[in-house]
Amino acid sequence: MPDFAEPLARLITELKRLPGIGQKSAQRIAFHLLRAAREEAGQLSAAILDVKEKLAQCRVCNNICENDLCPYCRDPNRDPKVVCVVEEPNDIVGIETTRQYSGRYHVLDGALSPLRGIGPDSLKIKSLVDRIGQGEIQEVIVATNPTVEGEATAMYLARLLKPLGVRVTRIAMGVPVGSGLEFADEVTLQKAMEGRREM
Amino acid sequence: MPDFAEPLARLITELKRLPGIGQKSAQRIAFHLLRAAREEAGQLSAAILDVKEKLAQCRVCNNICENDLCPYCRDPNRDPKVVCVVEEPNDIVGIETTRQYSGRYHVLDGALSPLRGIGPDSLKIKSLVDRIGQGEIQEVIVATNPTVEGEATAMYLARLLKPLGVRVTRIAMGVPVGSGLEFADEVTLQKAMEGRREM
Numbered sequence: 260m261p262d263f264a265e266p267l268a269r270l271i272t273e274l275k276r277l278p279g280i281g282q283k284s285a286q287r288i289a290f291h292l293l294r295a296a297r298e299e300a301g302q303l304s305a306a307i308l309d310v311k312e313k314l315a316q317c318r319v320c321n322n323i324c325e326n327d328l329c330p331y332c333r334d335p336n337r338d339p340k341v342v343c344v345v346e347e348p349n350d351i352v353g354i355e356t357t358r359q360y361s362g363r364y365h366v367l368d369g370a371l372s373p374l375r376g377i378g379p380d381s382l383k384i385k386s387l388v389d390r391i392g393q394g395e396i397q398e399v400i401v402a403t404n405p406t407v408e409g410e411a412t413a414m415y416l417a418r419l420l421k422p423l424g425v426r427v428t429r430i431a432m433g434v435p436v437g438s439g440l441e442f443a444d445e446v447t448l449q450k451a452m453e454g455r456r457e458m
Numbered sequence: 459m460p461d462f463a464e465p466l467a468r469l470i471t472e473l474k475r476l477p478g479i480g481q482k483s484a485q486r487i488a489f490h491l492l493r494a495a496r497e498e499a500g501q502l503s504a505a506i507l508d509v510k511e512k513l514a515q516c517r518v519c520n521n522i523c524e525n526d527l528c529p530y531c532r533d534p535n536r537d538p539k540v541v542c543v544v545e546e547p548n549d550i551v552g553i554e555t556t557r558q559y560s561g562r563y564h565v566l567d568g569a570l571s572p573l574r575g576i577g578p579d580s581l582k583i584k585s586l587v588d589r590i591g592q593g594e595i596q597e598v599i600v601a602t603n604p605t606v607e608g609e610a611t612a613m614y615l616a617r618l619l620k621p622l623g624v625r626v627t628r629i630a631m632g633v634p635v636g637s638g639l640e641f642a643d644e645v646t647l648q649k650a651m652e653g654r655r656e657m
Contacts, residue, residue, distance in 0.1 A: 263551075264524040266512045270505040276498060277487045288476045290548040293509050293522060299475060300510050304503040306469040310492050311499050313465040323492060325463040349489045352462075 267293070319390070321366035321383050323348045331364055338362045340397040344387065344416065346370050346404055354402065362400070365390065370408035371415055379415065387416075391423050398426040405432045405450075466492070518589070520565035520582045522547045530563055537561045539596040543586065543615065545569050545603055553601065561599070564589065569607035570614055578614065586615075590622050597625040604631045604649075 263271065267289055274285035292300050316322070317329035324330065331337055331351070341362030345351055351364050367382045390396060401416055403409035417427045433451035434443050443451070462470065466488055473484035491499050515521070516528035523529065530536055530550070540561030544550055550563050566581045589595060600615055602608035616626045632650035633642050642650070 264513055264522060266505070266508040266524070267522060270502075270509050273498075273502040273505045276494075276502075278490050279483055279486060284478055286548055286551060287478060289509065290522075290546060291477050292506055293513060293547075295475075297510050299472075300506050303469075303472040303475075304506040306465070306472045307491055307499050307503040307506075309465040310469050310488065311496050314463055314492060323463055323466060323489075325465070347489065348492075349485055352485060 316366075319386075320364045321348075321368060321386070322351060322364060329364075336361070339395050341400065342387075342390065342396050342398070343400045343402050345402050346409065346412070350402065350404075362398075365399075367403070367412065370403055370406070370412040372408045372411075382412075384416070384419070388419070388423070391420060391425055396425055398428060400428050400430065402430045515565075519563045520547075520567055520585070521550060521563055528563075535560070538594050540599065541586075541589065541595050541597070542599040542601050544601050545608065545611075549601065549603075561597075564598075566602070566611065569602055569605070569611040571607045571610075581611070583615070583618070587618070587622070590619060590624055595624055597627060599627050599629065601629045 270289045270292070271282070271285045274280050274288055275282065280288070292303070313325060314323050315325070317324045317332055318327055319332045320329060322329035322331065326333075338361050342365050343354060343360060343362055344365045344367060345354070346367050346369055348366050351366070354360050354364075365383070365387050367384065367387075369377055369382055371377060371379065371382065387399075391399070399416070399420055401413040403412045403416075413429055417429075420427050431454050432447065433454050434440060434447060440448070469488045469491070470481070470484045473479050473487055474481065479487070491502070513522050513524060514526075516523045516531055517526055518531045519528060521528035521530065525532075537560050541564050542553060542559060542561055543564045543566060544553070545566055545568055547565050550565070553559050553563075564582070564586050566583065566586075568576055568581055570576060570578065570581065586598075590598070598615070598619055600612040602611045602615075612628055616628075619626050630653050631646065632653050633639060633646060639647070
């Protein structure tokens with residue numbers, strides 16, 4: 260690599276640790292910050308520290324929040340009988356953009372992955388069982404990712420939770436809306452066929 | 459948009475100001491930083507401030523450097539008779555990765571863009587003319603971007619510098635190596651045809 264001045268090289272190294280940021284993007288961002296107003300760089304730098312300082316996990320659902328309870332657990336208009344289980348707090352953002360879901364959430368903080376040493380005890384599964392034990396929850400929608408780990412987690416949860424007397428459902432997998440069949444891989448197409456519905 | 463806790467919303471806003479970072483990438487990075495070790499976030503935050511504090515422009519070529527002179531202006535083995543003119547310091551990085559160029563550089567800090575109010579006086583053109591006036595430079599390679607602004611800047615420089623008795627050349631435009639003709643747009647193909655060479 261060419262000679263970067265040391266502070267620049269260090270910033271590029273730090274940026275490359277972020278998800279989705281490779282060498283080229285890191286360079287672009289670093290040079291952007293170099294040219295940006297001191298105020299902009301200062302605000303970004305401070306904002307990074309602030310999320311570490313000021314945010315915590317909701318004591319009920321493990322979503323990220325500033326207070327003891329996240330907005331969804333606090334909102335009396337959200338249906339307490341339905342709980343959507345997701346891997347990460349960011350997944351809640353995606354589901355909320357649909358504006359169709361009005362139940363509560365539960366964040367697992369990951370998915371089962373024996374290869375990476377992540378077993379049931381590493382995830383927030385016990386607190387989910389405790390929530391169900393309180394008797395109000397009737398349906399658990401498992402919205403873990405459609406990956407090997409997410410599927411394994413979904414299977415595990417179904418086996419664990421059904422005996423507790425709740426309905427356990429899994430979000431549909433199939434061809435994404437707006438895309439063409441030609442772009443879908445064979446596993447997705449298989450899921451789409453399996454999940455077909457009467458018209 | 460869903461409710462993000464305020465510090466998180468602010469970090470996402472700041473991240474979206476970076477080049478190539480949209481809403482989704484900003485969310486991913488913000489949630490990553492939220493989960494990352496406090497040390498990693500602290501290092502990134504500090505590195506951002508450091509590039510603003512510790513780096514300056516080379517007094518000869520306007521490249522970014524820690525000292526008064528950048529490594530290329532300081533290196534006695536670089537040919538002082540050839541100067542490659544680029545828009546941004548980051549462009550030097552690209553040219554250096556070729557390991558074929560051993561001359562000096564000159565960073566314009568942008569390109570001519572009348573629409574955005576960027577005229578010759580906004581760019582580091584006068585210092586380039588001064589450098590040529592010292593008599594050592596024989597060739598100026600104009601390596602501004604193959605865009606409307608970059609082309610306009612190249613034309614302007616050619617008209618300005620040729621009367622000073624230096625050779626002014628422009629980097630070749632054509633089909634990128636490793637790509638297929640089917641992916642090239644018509645202007646690129648036209649440039650590739652115009653710039654054809656004997657085999």
